[in-house]
Amino acid sequence: MTDAHDRLTFELDMDGDSLREECGVFGVFGHDDASALTALGLHALQHRGQEACGIVSFDGKRFHSERRIGLVGDAFSKPSTMQRLQGRASVGHTRYSTTGEQVLRNVQPMFAELSTGGFAVAHNGNITNGLALRRSLIADGAICQSTSDTEAVLHLVARSRQRHLVDRFIDAIKALEGAYSLVCMSSKKMIGVRDPLGIRPLVLGELNGAYILSSETCALDIIGARFVREIENGEVVVITEDGVQSLKPFPPQQARPCIFEYIYFSRPDSVIGGRSVYQVRKEMGRELAREAGADIDVVIPVPDSGVPAALGYSQEAGVPFELGIIRNHYVGRTFIEPTQQIRALGVKLKHNANRAVIEGKRVMLVDDSIVRGTTSVKIVQMMFEAGAKEVHMAIASPPITHPDFYGIDTPEQKALLAATHTIEEMSEYIGVQSLTFLSVDGIYRATGYEKRDPVRPQFTDHCFTGDYPTALTDYSDGGNPHQLSLLAEAG
Numbered sequence: 001m002t003d004a005h006d007r008l009t010f011e012l013d014m015d016g017d018s019l020r021e022e023c024g025v026f027g028v029f030g031h032d033d034a035s036a037l038t039a040l041g042l043h044a045l046q047h048r049g050q051e052a053c054g055i056v057s058f059d060g061k062r063f064h065s066e067r068r069i070g071l072v073g074d075a076f077s078k079p080s081t082m083q084r085l086q087g088r089a090s091v092g093h094t095r096y097s098t099t100g101e102q103v104l105r106n107v108q109p110m111f112a113e114l115s116t117g118g119f120a121v122a123h124n125g126n127i128t129n130g131l132a133l134r135r136s137l138i139a140d141g142a143i144c145q146s147t148s149d150t151e152a153v154l155h156l157v158a159r160s161r162q163r164h165l166v167d168r169f170i171d172a173i174k175a176l177e178g179a180y181s182l183v184c185m186s187s188k189k190m191i192g193v194r195d196p197l198g199i200r201p202l203v204l205g206e207l208n209g210a211y212i213l214s215s216e217t218c219a220l221d222i223i224g225a226r227f228v229r230e231i232e233n234g235e236v237v238v239i240t241e242d243g244v245q246s247l248k249p250f251p252p253q254q255a256r257p258c259i260f261e262y263i264y265f266s267r268p269d270s271v272i273g274g275r276s277v278y279q280v281r282k283e284m285g286r287e288l289a290r291e292a293g294a295d296i297d298v299v300i301p302v303p304d305s306g307v308p309a310a311l312g313y314s315q316e317a318g319v320p321f322e323l324g325i326i327r328n329h330y331v332g333r334t335f336i337e338p339t340q341q342i343r344a345l346g347v348k349l350k351h352n353a354n355r356a357v358i359e360g361k362r363v364m365l366v367d368d369s370i371v372r373g374t375t376s377v378k379i380v381q382m383m384f385e386a387g388a389k390e391v392h393m394a395i396a397s398p399p400i401t402h403p404d405f406y407g408i409d410t411p412e413q414k415a416l417l418a419a420t421h422t423i424e425e426m427s428e429y430i431g432v433q434s435l436t437f438l439s440v441d442g443i444y445r446a447t448g449y450e451k452r453d454p455v456r457p458q459f460t461d462h463c464f465t466g467d468y469p470t471a472l473t474d475y476s477d478g479g480n481p482h483q484l485s486l487l488a489e490a491g
Contacts, residue, residue, distance in 0.1 A: 022048050022049065022096050022124055022125070022200070022265055022408060023048055023049045023093060023094060023095050023108075023122075023123070023124040023125075023215075023407070024042060024046070024047075024048035024049055024093065024094040024124065024214075024215045024216070025045075025091070025122040025123070025124050025182070025183040025202070025213070025214070025215050026041035026042055026045060026091070026092045026093075026183065026212070026213065026214050026215065026219055027089075027090065027091040027122070027183040027185060027190050027192070027212065027213040027214075028041075028089065028090050028091075028207075028210060028211075028212055029088075029089045029185075029189075029190040029210060029211050029239045030088055030089065030209060030210040031088055031207065031208070031210035032088060034057060034087055034088050034089050034090040034210070035057045035082055035085035035086070036082055037207070037212075037223045038055050038057075038090045038092040039072060039076040039082065039092065040219075040222050041092065041212070041214055041219040041220075041222065041223060042055070042072045042076075042092045042093070042094045043072045043073060043222065044216070044219040044221070044267070045094050045214070045215055045216060045218075046071065046073075046094060047265075047267055048094060048096060048124070048215060048216075048265065049094040049095045049096035050094075050096075051070075051095045051096060052067070052068060052069045052070065052094075052104075052106075052107040053067070053068060053070070053071070053072045053075050053076075053092070053093060053094040053095065053107070054067035054075075054092065054093050054095075054107050054108055055067075055076065055090055055091070056090065056091055056111050056120040056185065057085040057087040058087045058088075058089045058090070058118070058185065058187055059086040059087035059088075060087065060088070062118075063111060063118045063120065063187075064085050064087070065111055066081055066084060067104060067107040067108070067109075068104075068107070069104060069107065072094060088210075089185055089190060090185070091120050091122050091183050091185045091190065092109065092122065093107075093109050093122035093123075095107060096407075096409065105145055105146045105147075106146050106147060106148050108122050108123060108148075108150060109121055109122040109183075110122075110146070110148070110150055110151055110153075110154055112154045112158065114154075114157060114158045116164075116165045116186065117186055117187050118186065118187060119154065119157060119165075119185070120184060120185045120186075121150060121154055121182060121183075122183045122184070123149075123150040123153065123180060123181070123182050124180070124181045124182075124201075124215055124407060125178065125179040125180035125181060125199065125406060125407040126149065126178050126179055126180075126406050126407040127150075127176050127177065127178045127180060128177045128178030128179075128405050128406070128470060128471065128472050128473060128474055128475070129175075129177040129178065129471065129474060130149030130152055130474065131149075131473075132473050132474055133149075133152040133175065133176075134149070134151075134152055137152060137159075142155050152176075153172055153176070153182065153184075156171070156172035156173075156175055156176075157169055157171075160172055165186055166189075166191065166247070170236060173193060173236075173249075174249065174250075177470055177471045177472075177473055178195065178199075178405065178406060178470055178471075178472075179195050179197070179200045179258070179407055179470070180193070180194075180195045180199075180200060181193070181194050181195070181200040181201060181202040181215065183202070183213045188240060188241075189238055189239060189240045190211070190213065190238075190239040191236065191237070191238055191239070192204070192231055192236070192237045193231070193235065193236045194232065194233055194235060195233070195234070195470075196234040196250040196251075196253050197234075197253060197255060197257075197460065197470065198232065198233025198234070198255040198256065198257050199256060199257060199258050199406050199460050199469070199470075200258065201215055201230070201257065201258075201261055201266070202214070202230070202231040203215075203216065203217055203220065203227065203228075203229070203230050203231065204227075204228040204229055204230070204231060204244070205220040205225035205226060205227055205228055206225060206226045206228050207223060207226065211239045212225050213231075213237075213239075216266055216267060216270040216272075217270045217272075218266075218267045218269050218270040221269070227271070230272075230273070232248075233253065233255040233256075233257075234248060234249070234250035235247070235248060236248075236249060254456055254458075256458065256459055256460045256469050257272070257460065258408075258459070258460045259443065259447075259460060259461045259464075260404075260408060260463070261277070262275075262277055262280045262281065262284075262446075262447060263281070263284070263368055263369065263396065263397045264305055264368050264369060264397075265408075268281065273447075275447065275448065278308050280446055280447055281308035281309050281312070281368075281396065282309065282311055282315075283312060283445075283446040283447075284309050284312065284396040284397070284438060284443060284446040285308065285309035285310060285311060285312025285313035285314075285315075285316070285366060285396055286312040286313065286446070287312075287438055287442040287443070287445055287446050288309065288312075288366070288395075288396050288436065288438045288442070289313040289314075289316035289394075290316060290442075291436060291438065291439060291442055292313075292392075292394045292434075292436040293436075294362075294364060294392045294394075294433070294434050294436070295362060296361075296362045296363065296364040296390075297319070297320075297361040297389075298319065298320050298321075298322050298324065298357060298361045298362070298364070299314040299317065299319050299320065299321050299322070299366060300321075300322055300323070300324035300325060300357070300358070300363055300364065300365055300366070301321075301323070301325070301365075301366050301367075302325060302366065302367035302368075303323075303325055303326075303327040303351070304327060305367075305368040306365075306366045306368050306396070309366050309367075309368065309396035310366035313364070313366050313394065313396075317364075319364070322357040323354060324353065324354045324357045324358050324363065324383070324386075325351050325353060325354065325382075326351070326353075326354055328350055328351070328352070351379065351382065352382075353382045353383060353385065353386035354386075355386040358383060358386040358387055358388050359386060359388070360388075360389055361388060361389060362388075362389050362390040362392070363383050363388045363389075363390065364392045364393070365379065365380070365391065365392065365394070365432075366394050366395075366396060367393065367394075367395055367396070368395070368396050368397060369395060369396075369397050369400060370395055370399070370400065370417055370418065370426070370430075371410065371411065371416065371417070372411065372415060372417055373426065373429060376393065377429070377430050377431060380393070380430055380432055381431065384431075390433045391431070391432050391433060392433050392434045392435075392436075393427075393430065393432045393434070393435050393436070394435075394436045394437075394438075395435075395436065395437045395438065396438050397437065397438055397443060397464070398437050398438060398439060398440050398443060398464040399418030399423070399426075399437050399464065400418055400419075400463045400464065401416060401419045401463070401464065401466065402416075402419070402462055402463050402465075402468075403416070404463055405468070405472055405475060406460065406470075408463075410463065418437075423435055423437065440452050440461065440464055440465065443461075443464075444458070444459075447459070452465075
């Protein structure tokens with residue numbers, strides 16, 4: 001039998017030179033304006049996914065679902081749309097921009113009528129045995145309606161032999177491998193869970209007696225909710241009218257949250273593990289300045305994610321910080337580029353050099369990461385065209401040498417510049433006088449640890465080290481490694 005995923009053709013954006021965002025999940029239980037609050041929460045989580053979004057609500061009698069391709073503000077701005085999402089409980093999702101199928105059937109939250117009643121699921125992460133589970137389910141008679149690994153959760157809950165919904169849910173997640181944070185909703189309860197290593201984030205908040213589940217604290221801030229605590233790794237929380245119940249169905253493990261939440265994914269105003277993301281990124285810049293050591297006149301961030309690190313670099317090095325690259329925030333991914341001549345100008349549609357602070361200067365560009373390197377080449381060229389005397393580059397993370405299988409849509413290893421080039425070769429390719437990456441120990445120091453423990457690392461840092469903390473069943477079984485990332489196209 002040929003699996004449906006094996007027949008899918010994914011068009012890769014070979015010029016894509018950034019890490020694709022993950023997804024954002026948000027849920028409200030016990031508030032009269034649950035759906036409106038969920039829409040606001042998703043708006044705060046828009047940076048985690050710009051392709052599609054959805055909300056499912058329950059009004060005490062029936063479930064309501066609205067799922068859209070596009071941004072949250074466009075999807076949930078009409079009063080008529082929000083009026084259809086009645087109820088005191090709702091769960092929402094914003095989906096990251098993948099190179100997979102951009103179709104409505106993959107937009108979350110996913111919903112199904114089970115023997116226990118309606119059940120909605122919103123997922124952030126990637127189930128690394130999702131293909132294996134899907135094959136097994138289809139072979140056993142399941143009818144899949146999407147190309148998302150998230151759908152397997154619905155099937156597993158539906159097929160569990162346990163009597164009660166929470167027991168069925170726990171039975172289902174015990175079959176999952178990889179990284180996941182789930183926010184689920186039935187007619188009487190909301191369930192949140194983080195994977196046993198806590199790779200993907202999830203927090204609990206409270207607003208006037210209502211409980212909130214969110215990918216990040218910044219989404220609690222936008223609705224005025226109080227941060228209660230992070231959901232622990234391997235923890236299941238069950239929210240009902242009686243309050244919050246905590247369950248620990250997995251054997252205890254040391255948490256290993258994804259280091260890229262600090263580097264790139266989370267909003268700077270969020271707090272993770274008790275640490276301000278903004279302050280950690282500034283500290284990464286400070287560590288980078290201690291390790292780089294080039295003679296420069298000005299520090300310039302590659303917007304927007306490079307800004308906090310560049311500030312830290314500037315402060316530590318005692319070199320002026322300037323906005324030498326101005327970003328146009330109004331260029332969408334669907335901008336029409338009809339000719340090669342226009343296409344060649346593509347980078348200037350998004351970024352333009354600020355000549356006044358560049359001309360005649362020795363410039364240090366600070367960015368969060370290098371993936372393929374194509375954008376870095378164009379940015380460096382832009383600096384020289386603006387009159388830079390020298391251009392150096394410092395990256396506030398180590399070289400990305402391994403692909404991700406936990407919800408970050410990275411290219412295959414052979415397309416990662418650092419996996420196929422030495423730092424000297426990368427420097428020559430990009431066209432800079434020097435290229436410095438923050439060391440693995442440096443990034444750990446920035447997050448509050450002395451250095452990386454090679455036996456018990458505190459973070460999931462496989463993109464730099466190759467140390468994958470979970471089984472990669474689909475990859476081990478010969479699956480396409482890039483396809484494995486794309487399978488979580490709705491998660």
